Amino acid sequence: MVYGRCCTQQIVKILLKWLVRPRTTASTLYVVAVVCVLGTMLMSLSQIFHVHTTTSPPAHHWSIHFLSDTGIHGTNYTNTTERNETKFIWTHPEIDLLHKKPFQLLKKYKNPCWHEPLYTTNVYQNNKYSLLSPNVRSTIIRLMTEWSTRLTRDQIPQRLRCLPYFFIIGQPKCGSTDLFRRIIQHPDVVSPPIKELHWWSRNRMGKRLNYTDIIPLSDYIDMFDQTAVQIERRGDDAKHQIVTGEASVSVMWENDDWWHLPENIGQDEPLYTNADYMKHFLPDLKVIIILRNPSERLFSDYLYFNPTANKSLEDFHNRVNFSVQLYENCFDNHSIRHCLYNYTIGMASQVRLRIGVYSVYLKDWLKLYPREQFLVLTLNEYSGKMLKTMKKVFKFLKLRPLSKEQSVAMKKLKRQNKRKFKDKKLGAMMNKTKEMLETFYGQFDRELSEILGYEFSWESTEEHNNSYIKNAPVIDDNDYL
Ligand SMILES: *[C@@H]1O[C@H](CO)[C@@H](O)[C@H](O)[C@H]1NC(C)=O
Ligand SMILES: *[C@@H]1O[C@H](CO)[C@@H](O)[C@H](O)[C@H]1NC(C)=O
Ligand SMILES: *[C@@H]1O[C@H](CO)[C@@H](O)[C@H](O)[C@H]1NC(C)=O
Ligand SMILES: *[C@@H]1O[C@H](CO)[C@@H](O)[C@H](O)[C@H]1NC(C)=O
Ligand SMILES: *[C@@H]1O[C@H](CO)[C@@H](O)[C@H](O)[C@H]1NC(C)=O
Ligand SMILES: *[C@@H]1O[C@H](CO)[C@@H](O)[C@H](O)[C@H]1NC(C)=O
Ligand SMILES: *[C@@H]1O[C@H](CO)[C@@H](O)[C@H](O)[C@H]1NC(C)=O
Numbered sequence: 192m193v194y195g196r197c198c199t200q201q202i203v204k205i206l207l208k209w210l211v212r213p214r215t216t217a218s219t220l221y222v223v224a225v226v227c228v229l230g231t232m233l234m235s236l237s238q239i240f241h242v243h244t245t246t247s248p249p250a251h252h253w254s255i256h257f258l259s260d261t262g263i264h265g266t267n268y269t270n271t272t273e274r275n276e277t278k279f280i281w282t283h284p285e286i287d288l289l290h291k292k293p294f295q296l297l298k299k300y301k302n303p304c305w306h307e308p309l310y311t312t313n314v315y316q317n318n319k320y321s322l323l324s325p326n327v328r329s330t331i332i333r334l335m336t337e338w339s340t341r342l343t344r345d346q347i348p349q350r351l352r353c354l355p356y357f358f359i360i361g362q363p364k365c366g367s368t369d370l371f372r373r374i375i376q377h378p379d380v381v382s383p384p385i386k387e388l389h390w391w392s393r394n395r396m397g398k399r400l401n402y403t404d405i406i407p408l409s410d411y412i413d414m415f416d417q418t419a420v421q422i423e424r425r426g427d428d429a430k431h432q433i434v435t436g437e438a439s440v441s442v443m444w445e446n447d448d449w450w451h452l453p454e455n456i457g458q459d460e461p462l463y464t465n466a467d468y469m470k471h472f473l474p475d476l477k478v479i480i481i482l483r484n485p486s487e488r489l490f491s492d493y494l495y496f497n498p499t500a501n502k503s504l505e506d507f508h509n510r511v512n513f514s515v516q517l518y519e520n521c522f523d524n525h526s527i528r529h530c531l532y533n534y535t536i537g538m539a540s541q542v543r544l545r546i547g548v549y550s551v552y553l554k555d556w557l558k559l560y561p562r563e564q565f566l567v568l569t570l571n572e573y574s575g576k577m578l579k580t581m582k583k584v585f586k587f588l589k590l591r592p593l594s595k596e597q598s599v600a601m602k603k604l605k606r607q608n609k610r611k612f613k614d615k616k617l618g619a620m621m622n623k624t625k626e627m628l629e630t631f632y633g634q635f636d637r638e639l640s641e642i643l644g645y646e647f648s649w650e651s652t653e654e655h656n657n658s659y660i661k662n663a664p665v666i667d668d669n670d671y672l
């Protein structure tokens with residue numbers, strides 16, 4: 192068996208670890224010096240502008256009360272249970288992303304990529320994603336054949352390592368799956384074996400493994416090895432125009448483990464969010480966000496993620512009522528960010544109300560990335576003017592326009608409707624529910640328009656009748672990890 196080899200590979204692993212270990216002494220000294228010189232001035236600046244300084248995380252002893260992960264997939268978010276805390280390893284160096292050195296990206300690739308030496312075919316032995324997905328396992332087997340060839344053929348065997356060039360960060364039930372499927376129709380885009388790796392937001396902290404272990408960055412990068420081979424091959428010496436991307440729709444809003452992370456310890460709300468960690472490695476990332484009327488999003492979310500509940504318009508109404516009160520109570524006593532980024536409240540809430548508060552998350556992203564690195568779409572414009580929207584997307588991604596035939600093929604891709612027949616019969620939410628939601632989301636919708644600099648309109652056919660259900664783009668999140 193390929194997995195059976197030992198010794199040399201262990202040594203290589205240790206060597207590799209040593210090679211890639213971030214050397215933090217210099218940067219730490221620098222930061223300390225700057226802090227000394229600027230003193231209180233920097234402190235107050237950092238408070239006003241939310242400036243991030245990278246300092247060594249102190250050794251902490253903090254109490255952790257873990258919650259059940261029923262609801263990881265949103266299937267069940269009605270209650271919480273205590274978890275066994277001794278299993279968790281928040282001091283793990285892999286958790287401390289900001290102290291890892293960013294990769295030296297190769298200029299000739301449009302996609303963020305770099306080379307790593309290859310010492311063995313058996314590079315995926317401990318990859319955690321391979322435990323979770325058969326698709327990943329078959330990809331890995333193909334790749335090991337490739338590495339085996341390189342090891343016997345090449346003088347200095349190496350593999351290209353890549354991270355995503357673009358990222359659809361949100362939001363759930365807004366058409367991201369359909370959008371991603373169409374983007375990867377472009378001849379210059381290659382797709383990883385799984386659309387939703389949820390690494391930045393969940394799985395790097397081990398959520399998908401029930402927090403029994405973390406998933407290191409290298410495991411995540413492994414998920415792009417297949418695409419890296421294609422990026423390498425499909426280019427001449429001067430130009431490698433092929434890019435890859437990912438669509439994990441938890442990344443925009445979900446920071447449920449923020450309070451364990453070394454740089455956030457002791458805060459009342461997260462100082463660092465997913466955007467910070469991604470910016471550290473991917474400063475040029477192209478960020479795509481697709482949104483939808485938050486009330487409609489919530490209803491769709493309720494229908495999709497409660498397979499066992501007795502769904503009814505009354506049930507939805509009661510859950511919304513409960514949830515709105517929960518958050519408004521929290522807003523009375525705490526900051527909005529404290530409430531929205533709080534896992535306990537998120538789980539206690541009987542619907543995923545917080546996902547619709549788009550402006551708050553977007554503000555956090557805009558603190559890190561310049562506005563021109565974002566493309567914000569609505570499900571309404573996307574399903575109404577699909578071809579035009581896709582043109583916009585490709586332009587944003589700096590990809591060549593599709594030929595006529597390619598456009599036609601892309602448009603022909605079937606839109607699927609994943610809403611079950613039983614749910615269709617339910618019809619639209621009640622007016623009083625809608626009013627309650629519109630009141631709740633109103634201020635955030637207005638804020639979103641202000642941030643984006645244009646009036647955001649959720650107006651669409653879906654507001655008025657249910658014919659949209661038949662034609663709705665595929666909003667199928669079955670490939671959730
Ligand atoms: C939620 O999950 C728990 C544990 O898996 C299960 O016992 C309960 O029935 C679920 N509730 C709903 C409403 O699905
Ligand atoms: C918690 O996990 C640790 C390590 O797996 C185990 O030794 C301990 O017995 C567990 N405690 C409880 C209360 O389950
Ligand atoms: C995590 O826990 C759930 C529910 O207890 C279980 O079904 C699942 O198999 C566990 N996953 C892993 C990777 O241990
Ligand atoms: C759904 O309703 C039926 C009948 O009213 C009831 O027997 C069942 O326990 C309910 N299921 C859930 C998950 O609440
Ligand atoms: C919301 O729930 C409370 C009870 O918690 C109830 O008094 C109130 O009438 C409900 N509001 C609506 C609009 O249903
Ligand atoms: C908010 O504060 C008020 C008054 O201090 C208190 O009565 C209420 O229970 C608090 N609400 C929450 C959600 O903590
Ligand atoms: C989340 O909110 C609960 C209830 O208000 C609070 O006890 C808890 O400390 C908060 N969690 C974090 C991480 O701030």
Ligand SMILES: *[C@@H]1O[C@H](CO)[C@@H](O)[C@H](O)[C@H]1NC(C)=O
Pocket residue numbers: 269270271539
């Ligand atoms: C969760 O369950 C516990 C015990 O089963 C219960 O006491 C608590 O009220 C529940 N919390 C919510 C928010 O439903």
Ligand SMILES: *[C@@H]1O[C@H](CO)[C@@H](O)[C@H](O)[C@H]1NC(C)=O
Pocket residue numbers: 622
């Ligand atoms: C709900 O609102 C719509 C338009 O806002 C109105 O036409 C309809 O009659 C209302 N339905 C009920 C039951 O009040």
Ligand SMILES: *[C@@H]1O[C@H](CO)[C@@H](O)[C@H](O)[C@H]1NC(C)=O
Pocket residue numbers: 652655656657658
């Ligand atoms: C629903 O909306 C669609 C699209 O605007 C329209 O063609 C259709 O006639 C409407 N159906 C009803 C019953 O209003």
